[in-house]
Amino acid sequence: xxxxxxxxIKNAAVGSAGFMLAGSALSAKxxxxxxxxxxxxxxxxxxxxRRLGGFIDPLTQSSSNxxxxxxxxxxxxxxxxxxxxxxxxxxYKPKLENDLRKVFADKKxxxxxxxxxxxxxxxxxxxxxxxxxxxxVEKPCSHNMNENELLVAAAxxxxxxxxMGNQQRSSAHSVHIINEIHKGLIGKAYKxxxxxxxxxGRVPNQQAxxxxxxxxxxxFQGPAPRRAYTSETWDYNWHWYGWDYGTAExxxxxxxxxxxxxxxxxxxxxxxxxxxxxxxQYLNDGWEMYxxxxxxxxxxxxxxxxWDGRSRNGYDTYGYDRGTIIYGSEGSVxxxxxxxxxxxxxxxxxxxxxxxxxxxxxALGGGGSASTRHAQNFFNSIRGKEQLxxxxxxxxxxxxxxxxxxxxxxxxxxxxxDPSGKFMDQEALKLWxxxxxxxxxx
Numbered sequence: 001x002x003x004x005x006x007x008x009i010k011n012a013a014v015g016s017a018g019f020m021l022a023g024s025a026l027s028a029k030x031x032x033x034x035x036x037x038x039x040x041x042x043x044x045x046x047x048x049x050r051r052l053g054g055f056i057d058p059l060t061q062s063s064s065n066x067x068x069x070x071x072x073x074x075x076x077x078x079x080x081x082x083x084x085x086x087x088x089x090x091x092y093k094p095k096l097e098n099d100l101r102k103v104f105a106d107k108k109x110x111x112x113x114x115x116x117x118x119x120x121x122x123x124x125x126x127x128x129x130x131x132x133x134x135x136x137v138e139k140p141c142s143h144n145m146n147e148n149e150l151l152v153a154a155a156x157x158x159x160x161x162x163x164m165g166n167q168q169r170s171s172a173h174s175v176h177i178i179n180e181i182h183k184g185l186i187g188k189a190y191k192x193x194x195x196x197x198x199x200x201g202r203v204p205n206q207q208a209x210x211x212x213x214x215x216x217x218x219x220f221q222g223p224a225p226r227r228a229y230t231s232e233t234w235d236y237n238w239h240w241y242g243w244d245y246g247t248a249e250x251x252x253x254x255x256x257x258x259x260x261x262x263x264x265x266x267x268x269x270x271x272x273x274x275x276x277x278x279x280x281q282y283l284n285d286g287w288e289m290y291x292x293x294x295x296x297x298x299x300x301x302x303x304x305x306x307w308d309g310r311s312r313n314g315y316d317t318y319g320y321d322r323g324t325i326i327y328g329s330e331g332s333v334x335x336x337x338x339x340x341x342x343x344x345x346x347x348x349x350x351x352x353x354x355x356x357x358x359x360x361x362x363a364l365g366g367g368g369s370a371s372t373r374h375a376q377n378f379f380n381s382i383r384g385k386e387q388l389x390x391x392x393x394x395x396x397x398x399x400x401x402x403x404x405x406x407x408x409x410x411x412x413x414x415x416x417x418d419p420s421g422k423f424m425d426q427e428a429l430k431l432w433x434x435x436x437x438x439x440x441x442x
Contacts, residue, residue, distance in 0.1 A: 041379055044070035044103045046124060047115035048078040050236065051138055052085070054167070055113055058375035060089040066379060069109055072097040075234065076214030098216055100124055104131035111161075111382060113375075114138060117238055118252075119245045122147035123223045123442050129158045136378045138165040140251040141395060145403045145421070146433035148396050150442060155392050163378045163388050164395035166259045168337055170374035173355040174260065175389075177333060177340040181264050185342065186328030189265050193306045193325045194257035196249065199314040203240050205286040206230035223440035232286070240287045243410075243434075248289045249311045250405045253322070259390075259398035260324040260335065261305045268397055269421040270297035270305070273404040274414030281312035295405040307405060337370065397421070407431045 043066050045055060059068050071082045071094045079096040086094060097103055103112065104127055111134040114124050122142040125135045135155075141164045142148040155162040168174050181189050209231035211217045217229050224244045238245040239252055246252070262268075277293035295307040308317070318325070323336030331350070334341045342351040357369030380386040400421050407428050408414050415425035423429050436442070 039065055039383065041066045041110045041382060042069045042108050043067065043111050043113065044072060044097075044106075044109050045082075045113045045115065046072045046100050046103065047117070047120075047138075048073040048075075048082040049115065051115040051165075052082055054165075054371035055115075055375060056085065056089070057372045058379070060086070061372075064376060064379055067092075068094045069106070070095050070097050070103045072100050072103050074098060074216040074219045075212075099219060101127070104128055104133065107132075109133060111136065111378070115165075117220070117245050118247045119143050119224045120222055122151045123440070125151055125162065126154045126442055129154045129160050129162070132158070132160070134161040134378075134382050136163045136165060136375065137392075139255040139399070140247050140402055141392060141399050142403075143247060144432065144434050145400060145407075145423075147442070148399055148403065152393055152396050161378065161381045161388060162392035163374070163381070164390045164392055164399070165374065166256055166390050166395060166398065167370040167374035168256060168260055169263070169389040170377050171337065171355070171370040172357060172373075173340055173353060174335055174337075174370075177335050177342075177353075178260075178264050181326060181328070181333060182266065185331070186326065186333055187330030189326050189328045190302060191304050191306070191327040192261035192265055193308060193318075193327075194254070194261040195308040195318055195324075196253045196257055196322045197310050197314060197317065198253075198312065198321065200291070200312045202282045203237055203286040204232045205284075206232065206241060221437065223436045223442065225435050225437055237286070240289065242288050243406075246289075247402060248406055248409075249291070249309050250293065250295070250307065250402045254293075254307055254309050254405070255399060255402050257322060257324050258305065258307055258401045259395070261307075261326070262398050262401070264324065264326045264333075264335075265299070265303050265305065267299040267303055267305075269400060269419065270299050270404070270417055272298045272414060272416050273401075273408050275405055275408040277405075277409045287312075290409055293405065293409065295408070297401060297404070305401075307401075 043059065048071055058064050059066060068086065068090065071079055073079050083096055103109060112128045114121060114135060114137040116124055118140055121137050121140060125137045128135050142151055207230060209229060211229045212234065215234055220234055233241055240246065273295060275293060275295045277290035279287060279290055280292040291311040292313065293309045297305040320336055323334055326333045331345055332343045339354045341349060344350050377386055377389050381388045410431060411427045415423055415428050418424055
């Protein structure tokens with residue numbers, strides 16, 4: 001059954017690669033005007049918050065040959081800030097837009113970067129696909145399992161390139177060491193521990209407040225159920241204020257590390273998930289979900305993945321703030337965004353490789369070589385010159401692991417998972433989808 005799932009994913013990815021040849025192209029600077037118009041890709045960025053820094057280089061490098069047509073955000077100050085950043089890097093002015101639907105209506109836009117809050121990722125991406133756009137969607141690509149499936153189906157239906165923003169898939173040293181693991185570097189790889197540690201502080205308790213000046217609160221909510229505005233919500237803390245907008249730390253950062261673990265072990269959907277999670281720090285603050293989680297996934301062939309996420313306790317368990325440890329029958333490997341270390345069975349370092357291509361770690365926003373390469377891979381896949389390193393058909397399987405952890409936490413128990421990825425638990429199935437504001441259903 002595991003092989004059949006992998007075959008499906010592989011065939012789906014190949015299908016997407018076939019569509020790439022029909023994709024349009026884009027451009028980015030005065031230099032780009034010299035190049036053939038057929039090679040130019042017109043791009044829009046949706047959501048101009050902390051991830052914008054990861055897109056600046058690929059959107060402004062002449063080698064990308066893209067034209068930044070829109071900067072779109074529901075907060076006026078975000079649009080103005082982004083415009084000032086690009087004013088120093090481009091010799092033209094992208095259009096500033098509040099409503100992403102107007103961006104989708106522009107037929108000159110070939111592709112979008114969707115860096116909106118989590119609850120907008122799948123709905124916004126599906127709307128873009130329906131409008132004929134290629135999509136780079138930041139992690140998490142979906143808010144729940146139903147959206148996960150709908151996004152994959154939409155990518156296949158409309159025949160567009162869809163890349164998820166798990167940028168370590170485009171990291172040269174990560175690609176190298178994972179390939180070496182697959183070739184038998186540490187024997188049979190049977191277990192991976194994916195971890196993330198941060199020192200996030202106290203989060204303000206929500207209080208009723210006037211909508212901040214310049215914020216389109218109606219459009220921020222979009223597909224989410226309507227409620228009155230509360231202070232501190234729109235700017236990042238929506239991650240921790242309930243489940244209408246965010247996907248907790250598993251969706252915020254665990255997506256990356258669990259994806260590396262699954263990639264290394266060459267596994268698809270797990271057979272079971274079990275979770276031990278709770279809010280352990282700042283017990284009376286506004287944080288509304290777990291801030292500490294250990295999740296265990298069981299797979300075919302006696303393989304397993306452990307997710308160890310601690311958002312607000314900085315105890316240094318593994319010697320790094322994030323990364324993945326892969327255990328094999330003949331050794332082990334540690335890999336993160338900037339390096340890898342190979343160990344023998346006795347724990348002796350066999351090779352310690354530090355990449356010269358740096359990528360941001362736990363810092364908010366950031367960017368780096370992997371982010372740039374990931375975006376360029378997206379552009380080149382649209383042109384038919386490369387295959388995606390994180391096609392949505394495969395990335396959505398890693399995304400499913402995030403949803404399994406969150407659902408298990410919310411229902412207070414683990415559950416089995418069938419070969420198609422469905423929960424084999426009636427209580428868990430009640431959280432397969434989410435409630436939408438009337439008129440915003442997907």
